[in-house]
Amino acid sequence: MIEGVAVRPLRQIPDERGKIMHMLRVDAPHFEQFGEIYFSCVYPGAIKAWHIHKAMTLNYAVIVGRIKLVLYDDREGSPTRHALMELFVGDGNYALVTVPPRVWNGFKGVGTETAIVANCATLPHDPEEIERMDPFTDRIPYRWDIKHG
Numbered sequence: 001m002i003e004g005v006a007v008r009p010l011r012q013i014p015d016e017r018g019k020i021m022h023m024l025r026v027d028a029p030h031f032e033q034f035g036e037i038y039f040s041c042v043y044p045g046a047i048k049a050w051h052i053h054k055a056m057t058l059n060y061a062v063i064v065g066r067i068k069l070v071l072y073d074d075r076e077g078s079p080t081r082h083a084l085m086e087l088f089v090g091d092g093n094y095a096l097v098t099v100p101p102r103v104w105n106g107f108k109g110v111g112t113e114t115a116i117v118a119n120c121a122t123l124p125h126d127p128e129e130i131e132r133m134d135p136f137t138d139r140i141p142y143r144w145d146i147k148h149g
């Protein structure tokens with residue numbers, strides 16, 4: 001586990017008309033503040049990585065499909081520096097994943113349908129606040145290939 005990262009299972013309430021999917025409410029103990037909510041769609045097999053936010057805390061919930069979400073801690077002074085987390089979230093594992101600032105993250109669409117990642121972020125999107133690296137950089141010890149076996 002990476003210091004400051006939290007994975008909280010979320011409730012789904014199905015009925016004959018459809019379902020309700022919980023995500024985040026203002027009176028939750030883990031709610032920090034509201035900046036913006038947006039949805040990132042990722043095709044099966046496509047990789048959106050790597051990026052960090054310098055100031056924004058991310059709150060991800062995969063509302064359609066599934067992704068492989070990978071986090072890497074390269075924060076100076078962090079007790080979990082160099083830890084990696086690989087999570088499979090979305091269908092079958094509906095959860096809120098909170099990622100603090102300066103933790104590298106990225107995701108790959110897995111399964112057969114376009115996945116939709118909701119991010120209820122603590123700040124509005126600002127391109128100046130994001131740093132990016134190539135998904136295949138050697139600076140992060142992670143390979144995105146499917147692991148057969």
Ligand SMILES: Cc1cn([C@H]2C[C@H](O)[C@@H](COP(=O)(O)OP(=O)(O)O[C@H]3O[C@H](C)C(=O)[C@H](O)[C@H]3O)O2)c(=O)[nH]c1=O
Nearest residue numbers: 036038039040041048049051053058117118119125130
């Ligand atoms: C998020 C956002 C993006 N954009 C523009 C900037 C780029 O020209 C284009 C694609 O953005 P980006 O490459 O950042 O998209 P994703 O790789 O899906 O990542 C986004 O969604 C994941 C989940 C993250 O958490 C990222 O922080 C967030 O940037 O949309 C905007 O104009 N406004 C916005 O609010």
